[in-house]
Amino acid sequence: MAAETAAADRWESVLDSVVVYASGALCRRRARGRVPADGRVRLTGLPRVADAGSLRASVLSGGARVTAARLEPEAEVRSRSDLPGLRLRVDRARDAAEALRQRSARQEARIAEVSAVRAVPPPLQADEPHRRTPTDAWFELADFVDERLAALHARSADLAEELRLAEHELALAEDALARASSAVAVGPVTLGGSAVVTLEGAAEGAEVELEVEYGVPGAVWVPTYRLTYRQGEGSGTLLLRAQLAQRTGEDWSGVRIGLSTADLQRRTDLPQLRSLRIGRRQAVPAASGWREPPAGLGDLFSGYDAAGRPPQPRAGRARPAGGG
Template sequence: MVDTGTRGDTPGELAAPSALTSVVVHASGAVCTRLVRLEPAAGESAVSVRVPGLPPALFEHSLRARVVSGPPGLRVTDIRLDFGATLRRGDELPNVRLDLEDAEDRQSRLRDRRDRLAAEIEEVAGFRAEPPQPRRGDPPRWAPVESILTLAGFVDSRLALLHQRLRTAEEELAAADHDVDVLWHRLDQASSALSTDRALPSVSAVLTLAPGARNAASPAGESDEADAGPTAQATPTAQAAQVTPAARTAPAGEGAAAPVPGAESTPVALELEYQVPGAAWAPVYQLRLNGRSGAGTLVLRACVAQRTGEDWTGVRLGLSTADLLRSAGLPELRSLRIGRSQPEPAASSWREPRRGWGVVRGLRRRR
């Protein structure tokens, strides 16, 4: 099943498929790049474009978008993440998952039946013949022996029948528990390439595209970017889970693209970049020796492992020894002076402004 997204709830929001084009695997984690192709349409107002199919484990602060090609001045002004869930139909689930759900339903019914029988046995065992209390001065009453014996016989026969049913229910419940444990073991041993969950999490990137004149200070050909960092955090409404029925659509990267307003009818290409955990690589060295000449060849290979939830088949792959979780900012180097030693200048400290300084600043701004 491929989730290519649907039209959003916001009026004017369009859905566009994407394709994973390149992955750079680091020592811990990876940087993925997706390409989104759009068909422009005439229009001047900003529009929201939804790009589904992102992995749920991506780092939100690493999400970036830029315009690779398109009409002049088209830029990405905002980007955020939208989380949801997609329900899968029964025919899309593996047989082991369906058998497990049936076994759990039978286990729940047997457990409820056992509890009802245990409660009924406790209630029947509490039946007692209690004659009314005689009043003071009344002669002794005749004891209803036959009624008491009849009640005792009924309680014994009923308890025998209920205990037999309870033993049968407990045996069936023990068999159902065993079946559930076996199916859970089979489900754990199944391949992780096939998802067995009833509901699949879905993550979409919602971009805001706005046409307009490019900034004159930026050089020609420079791409505009929007960073989902502190200035573009996902809103609480976007983070709320939305459950939608699954729809079988074309795979990502195929089918008609979503129209986007632009100044010209020029194809538009967007590039999404984000970081994901669950990927690593290790070098593998192989030395091949020639017994006759004594020469050898050292071959370097890479063993890549990933569990990001994406399919990397046919994707351009790169390797890096850098750590994504470590800060890569340049250190601030202190200046060195050659000459006579001088005391370091004292650090400037904050002091409270004089009284009435705020009024003077306000008057200057008004002028």
């Protein structure tokens, strides 16, 4: 029973966007699920190289708030035999999303058809007398159209919500298939990470959408410029391209990529703020014993240096005093 509960609290996440800096990248993943009784959920799919100190979690919808978030490593056993099941899951999710799109389109067509309903009086003949307008019938028709449109719009909103959930399930299935098929087979066990997030302020079973942000090393980008100019023309074309390389363990195919020239790991020290004292004015503290050297100190021994080394006595035998 405990294993089933732990498995129910695991939410699959989808890589939504990546911002690549001069060195490193900042990734954002999204996940959706229902809040368990204890409020703790585990978002899977994070890479093994994710920086635990940069992990941030926020609630996008659902009315809850994040009180704690931490990164935990985990190991996953993968096999090539899982690919057929993942492809089947993608096909089913794609068919369900396409069916909901068609139903939503038919619903919009019904709304347009009912909205076009108007009361049109029959044309009068030349020899017919003037007829009174049946206002009661017009009001009944307007009430019928309003009631019908209200029911159709409510059903359209339900279909839009079902379509959004189906597209989210399709994105999860495609991400799982991409990670399983493009992973480098380095062994039977794949190392990764997961974000354990604690939620408060939401009722048990409430649907919540989360976003986690984390930094990863091993990603760089380099700009390249190409200038095209034809002889005799007064202008040219400057083309800017970015070459990106990453070894983070994640598949960035189909993900929104942003580029920044800033340094993701730049160190910033807090400024030292001077204290402010409120009260009576006090005397200025005495200066310390250190002071600036006097001017001209460097020229104090200039004459000695200019004279050079003093003459040295020659080596020889000393004569005794009074010798001949």
